[in-house]
Amino acid sequence: xxxxxxxxxxxxxxxxxxxxxxxxxxxxxxxxxxxxxxxxxxxxxxxxxxxxxxxxxxxxxxxxxxxxxxxxxxxxxxxxxxxxxxxxxxxxxxxxxxxxxxxxxxxxxxxxxxxxxxxxxxxxxxxxxxxxxxxx
Amino acid sequence: xxxxxxxxxxxxxxxxxxxxxxxxxxxxxxxxxxxxxxxxxxxxxxxxxxxxxxxxxxxxxxxxxxxxxxxxxxxxxxxxxxxxxxxxxxxxxxxxxxxxxxxxxxxxxxxxxxxxxxxxxx
Numbered sequence: 274x275x276x277x278x279x280x281x282x283x284x285x286x287x288x289x290x291x292x293x294x295x296x297x298x299x300x301x302x303x304x305x306x307x308x309x310x311x312x313x314x315x316x317x318x319x320x321x322x323x324x325x326x327x328x329x330x331x332x333x334x335x336x337x338x339x340x341x342x343x344x345x346x347x348x349x350x351x352x353x354x355x356x357x358x359x360x361x362x363x364x365x366x367x368x369x370x371x372x373x374x375x376x377x378x379x380x381x382x383x384x385x386x387x388x389x390x391x392x393x394x395x396x397x398x399x400x401x402x403x404x405x406x407x408x409x
Numbered sequence: 410x411x412x413x414x415x416x417x418x419x420x421x422x423x424x425x426x427x428x429x430x431x432x433x434x435x436x437x438x439x440x441x442x443x444x445x446x447x448x449x450x451x452x453x454x455x456x457x458x459x460x461x462x463x464x465x466x467x468x469x470x471x472x473x474x475x476x477x478x479x480x481x482x483x484x485x486x487x488x489x490x491x492x493x494x495x496x497x498x499x500x501x502x503x504x505x506x507x508x509x510x511x512x513x514x515x516x517x518x519x520x521x522x523x524x525x526x527x528x529x530x531x
Contacts, residue, residue, distance in 0.1 A: 370458030
């Protein structure tokens with residue numbers, strides 16, 4: 274017979290994991306939601322299920338047991354991490370030193386092959402220069 | 410997107426705080442075809458005023474499972490604010506797009522609208 278707290282805790286972990294996977298899948302296509310309300314709701318449901326599982330065990334006066342603790346902890350930690358990452362999303366724009374109409378300030382750098390690069394080599398070309406945060 | 414840019418003769422170059430080793434690894438793992446520039450000392454990022462101090466980075470290091478990178482290691486680093494800069498043949502900046510939410514980037518539509526507005530009249 275299925276044990277309700279184990280089912281609830283596992284469902285909670287699956288809800289959180291599924292929401293993470295669905296969110297991460299939006300990144301490569303550039304369709305990351307500006308307000309990921311659905312993801313946050315799914316994460317909260319996951320945590321709620323995990324909490325309900327533990328509450329049922331406590332109410333029943335039984336030891337909580339690894340089969341409940343492990344998925345419940347996973348759901349709680351991953352949901353907390355998701356919300357924490359969301360709180361870190363803002364960038365401090367405003368200190369930018371370039372503006373439209375100005376010549377591109379020259380710079381030197383190295384390419385991923387280790388070769389030297391200078392903006393002089395861009396002369397006469399149309400360029401989209403992307404500044405990005407770096408590799409994952 | 411790439412084809413649309415090529416039609417307008419626009420080349421894409423990307424710069425980050427990655428070291429040459431990181432960028433080379435990233436390029437190979439993720440099959441990136443465009444040129445990557447490395448600014449590990451943040452000289453260019455600072456020169457352009459694009460620093461994001463104490464930004465949260467969640468990195469895989471070099472860790473992957475079945476070729477899928479799993480982000481594991483959070484750390485605090487200074488890095489670039491995601492920014493797109495469109496430059497014409499004369500080396501003049503024609504468009505700048507900066508995000509105030511690092512999860513969100515210039516959409517294809519916004520980039521192509523800027524490219525068309527800058528170069529279609531030429």
